[in-house]
Amino acid sequence: MKILVTGASGFIGSHLKNKLREEGHEVYGMSRRPGQEFQADIRDTAKVVDFVRREGIQVVFHLSAALGSHPGGEEYIMDVNYRATRALAEALIPEPVKFVFFSSTGVHGNVPPGRPADEDSPLSPMSPYERSKALAEEAVMKARGRGLRAWIIRPGWVYGPGDRRTFKLFKFLMKNTPLPGNGRNHQHPIYIRDLVEASLKFLGEPPSPIYIISGDEILTVRELVRVACASFGCRQERVFFPVTPVLVASYPLRWFFSLMGREAPITPAKVSFFTVNREFSVERARRELGFSPAVDFARGTARAFEWYKRAGWL
Numbered sequence: 677m678k679i680l681v682t683g684a685s686g687f688i689g690s691h692l693k694n695k696l697r698e699e700g701h702e703v704y705g706m707s708r709r710p711g712q713e714f715q716a717d718i719r720d721t722a723k724v725v726d727f728v729r730r731e732g733i734q735v736v737f738h739l740s741a742a743l744g745s746h747p748g749g750e751e752y753i754m755d756v757n758y759r760a761t762r763a764l765a766e767a768l769i770p771e772p773v774k775f776v777f778f779s780s781t782g783v784h785g786n787v788p789p790g791r792p793a794d795e796d797s798p799l800s801p802m803s804p805y806e807r808s809k810a811l812a813e814e815a816v817m818k819a820r821g822r823g824l825r826a827w828i829i830r831p832g833w834v835y836g837p838g839d840r841r842t843f844k845l846f847k848f849l850m851k852n853t854p855l856p857g858n859g860r861n862h863q864h865p866i867y868i869r870d871l872v873e874a875s876l877k878f879l880g881e882p883p884s885p886i887y888i889i890s891g892d893e894i895l896t897v898r899e900l901v902r903v904a905c906a907s908f909g910c911r912q913e914r915v916f917f918p919v920t921p922v923l924v925a926s927y928p929l930r931w932f933f934s935l936m937g938r939e940a941p942i943t944p945a946k947v948s949f950f951t952v953n954r955e956f957s958v959e960r961a962r963r964e965l966g967f968s969p970a971v972d973f974a975r976g977t978a979r980a981f982e983w984y985k986r987a988g989w990l
């Protein structure tokens with residue numbers, strides 16, 4: 677198949693593109709920087725649609741996005757993640773193309789402990805990034821209602837080789853410092869290969885429009901520090917301290933760094949890792965797609981550690 681992957685220079689996009697190529701597809705990567713087959717800003721809808729038409733693209737995996745700690749601020753995040761996605765989805769309605777949008781489980785916000793959210797749970801986005809994804813989902817669903825062959829993937833927290841974002845977390849854990857929060861909120865990780873395998877299912881015709889894709893394990897922050905530190909060689913038991921001072925400091929820090937166009941070392945999005953509860957059900961994906969994550973957090977972090985060492989990041 678002829679496939680366009682937007683965000684192909686990023687963590688997930690690069691893995692997805694490689695896998696699709698291995699499977700024998702004709703894949704075009706898109707990013708703003710040189711190095712991909714197609715260079716464009718996702719906000720330039722006409723250019724992207726023109727490329728899709730000209731090349732006869734059959735499937736668009738739409739991954740390009742400004743992530744949670746992006747220094748561009750709420751307007752920029754809304755532009756890239758919501759308005760550009762809405763414009764692209766609407767413009768592709770008349771085209772004979774499938775559209776697979778990478779949203780985020782973040783659209784569910786802070787999930788009540790012990791009650792994993794599923795695809796039908798109410799959306800409760802809290803940050804600009806999460807709101808932008810929730811709005812983009814709504815736009816994609818509207819376009820689907822008007823004839824676009826569209827699906828939405830909501831990945832959990834994705835980690836693995838090549839991931840710069842989680843790498844910062846691992847580096848932080850390696851400092852062996854006390855951690856903010858109480859360590860009892862849950863996180864729901866998925867190893868990159870499992871997400872990529874699941875993404876291939878969308879080359880078919882999944883029966884539902886939306887799927888949560890995440891791993892088998894839901895861990896408290898205390899548990900995940902223990903497991904990750906077993907691989908990364910850091911202190912497995914930590915003291916936790918109240919999060920409020922860190923959270924309060926994160927707002928002016930984010931503002932200050934954004935003046936220089938840089939991501940702050942501490943942002944509200946990063947702090948939320950230690951406070952917000954993320955628990956999801958992947959039952960629909962198991963049942964309807966035959967999804968079965970293969971890599972647990974212990975093996976995944978060990979593989980990530982080895983990769984970081986080999987790549988000279990550690």
Ligand SMILES: NC(=O)c1ccc[n+]([C@@H]2O[C@H](COP(=O)([O-])OP(=O)(O)OC[C@H]3O[C@@H](n4cnc5c(N)ncnc54)[C@H](OP(=O)(O)O)[C@@H]3O)[C@@H](O)[C@H]2O)c1
Nearest residue numbers: 683684685686687688707708717718739740741780833834
């Ligand atoms: N990583 C996770 O844990 C996670 C979890 C849930 C959902 N997701 C979603 O999965 C997707 C991929 O995430 P990721 O972790 O791979 O992110 P990433 O590594 O930060 O990659 C983001 C990609 O988006 C591209 N991009 C950003 N702004 C753009 C613009 N204005 N025009 C064109 N391209 C633009 C970047 O390309 P250039 O900068 O080279 O242009 C890059 O290729 C995103 O939609 C994200 O919301 C990720």
